[in-house]
Amino acid sequence: MAELRQTPTSLCCCRKSSPTSGTRVLAGPGPGSPQRPLVDVASASNFRSFQLRHFHLDLRLNFAVKEMSGWLVLDLVPVQLGVCSLVLDSHPSLLIHSIDYKVPGTGQDEPVSLTYRVDPFTDFGSSLNISLPAGAVKLGRLIQITIRYTTTDGPAIWWLDSELTCGRTRPLVFTQGHSVCNRSFFPCFDTPSVKSTYTATVRVPDGVTVLMSASQSSFSKADRVFQFCMEFPVPSYLVALVAGELQHVDVGPRSRVWAEPCLLSCAVKKLGGSVERWLAVAESLFGPYLWGRCDIVFLPPSFPIVAMENPCLTFIIASILESSDFLLIDVIHEIAHAWFGNAVTNATWEEMWLSEGLATYAQRRITTEAYGEAFTCLETVVRLDALHRQLRLLGDNNPVSKLQVKFDHGVNPSSLMNLFTYEKGFCFVSYLSELSGDVQRFDAFLRDYILQFQFRSVVAQDLLDLFLHSFPELSPDCQREGVEFERWLSGCGPPPYEPNLSAGTALIGPVQDLCDLWTTSEPPDPARLDTFDLSSWSTFQIVLFLDRLLDASPLTPSVMAALSSQYAALFARLNAEVEVRWLQVALRSSFHPEEPRVRSFLQKHTSRMYTVPLYEDLAAGTMKGVAVEIFYQTQHRLHPNLRRTLQQILFPGGTAPALPVVPPSPPCSAPPQQPPAATSPASALRNVNVSA
16 A cells, blocks of 8 residues: 555555455464464454355445445354354444345345444444344354445545546545545454455446446446456455546556546556556566456545555556656555455554565565666665654654554554555565575565465464475574564564665765765855756655755755755756655745745645645744645645644644635646655654555
8 A cells, every 4th residue: 555644643465265254363473482363453343253255235326415325235154153243343424224134045035134233442433233143143154144324424435526636527436445444434344354255236326437446347327337346355445446537548458547537648648558567577576466457546636645455446646647756666566465465465454564565575576677676776765764764753662663563452553554564564575585595586485475375364473484484494493593583573663684775876876975965054066066967867866865855954044045046946847756855845944935836836736645744844834824824725625634634733732713715726737645754753654655
């Protein structure tokens, strides 16, 4: 997944048979440890008591009242004796109308109504407790539970009025289930340890196209009904839907690009035939692509993260189209999730690194094969710089820096969406690759890992046991120095090992040399700058340069004036990734000549990834009044969730004062993605560019 910008405490991827939701065990912290029952403290459900074979959704979308209504049918098999209730994860935004059950194959003609209650669970959900008739529930016998319900705008469901879309002509709705949001979409076992197939029927008004994360789809124009089938088992968080004015163009034999009409040609031009190329490289490394389709849908700037690896249909923010380098990285990351995260999934959110760390490693193996080692090293340095920036802000002993983070009841798993999950996880996988002695041998191990566990959910013990089985010379019995799995999984602080990135020196060295010239109290000699041609640099080189200037900010007035004279015009011509960082350097250095560009940028960009960091720097500096003025000018084009976030930044602990309505500025055409260096521990974990 790509980029949730959230604070640490807040609620923005076989053994040939299909997995079951019956009893599993969760391994201990290291090889050979005793096993204990699988526990997911983020789920209120009794998922260990049932096998979920399949579920079906039948929904009607009502854009006028922003409501989904219909029913859910669960095919369940009890796997524990004495089960007298079914407990599902739900949410206060989800209204239950009725629940009934049937026992197929017993001659029962009419469904039997069931009693139920909704109990509080946490601030991110509730529990739906359904009483089951004792005589009907028998071990191993299928039962069907039908739940009729209505849901509105819970945390999974984002209704966008037409002015919040890119085309500004028709409304749009999308869902975002990661990590524990889909319990507000439909009642479910909202835990990554449970996987099943699903089907869906969705009824919509005329002119609306529906897409879902499904391997098959069909459409009846006369009835305005879309049908979907996901034939491969997936966890609840990977069930996704988007509906609106969407069109498509095929960009490969198994991939197409979807977007609003005003964005489609740009998206197709930016991606071209690259998707099939990236898939082919990934298959050569990790084995066959298992999902059939590999489609991509571009969503408006209100999409709360950069990208989400929903199977068969990656969701990605349209803002990313401004930067080809970041588009490439984020799409490849989501493709990598087809193997790591979607095919083989972390069994609990406490080990999210099993998805994100492996996907990040796989992403970099793909880019190394497709674009060379130097490119991959440069991108890795940008991310590892950000990781160490977070560590400086949070401290080496902060428990959020562990790979295995133990949740207390009520802690939202989305708090794990930070760079430790991605980059420390990547470093651990790189460490395993180094231990294996050869990167191609490790590629072969990862293919075996996928083959062994495809369509299942695993814990770290599963990965490490297979690793030691594949490389017996590394067994702890051999007392090999350096095999420190426990230190990696349970230790706080920086990665004990980082891969050798010297292959990127030719790209990274000039960046640091230029930073050294500018991070002094006086501007550098212009003659020394002549050897640096930033117009020939890649986006990642310029981003690295600006990130390191941000680390050194505030810069002196004379240095800022010289920087602006030398580079500001170039930065303004490039993409939002570059421009937002330059504007942050200016804000942190109280460089007021850039105020007009700050205003213009925030008038144009309404994406969380760009607005939040700039508003934080504005509010913390001498231009808070400017931030308030821009907020009131643009608030009608901000998603309500983002509007609330900005209000908290601008008016902490209080209510935004009522101001006269300011005439809105005309929107700009292009949309945007990732924020820069954070200024506080909270924003350090929110403002990172990582892909789910």
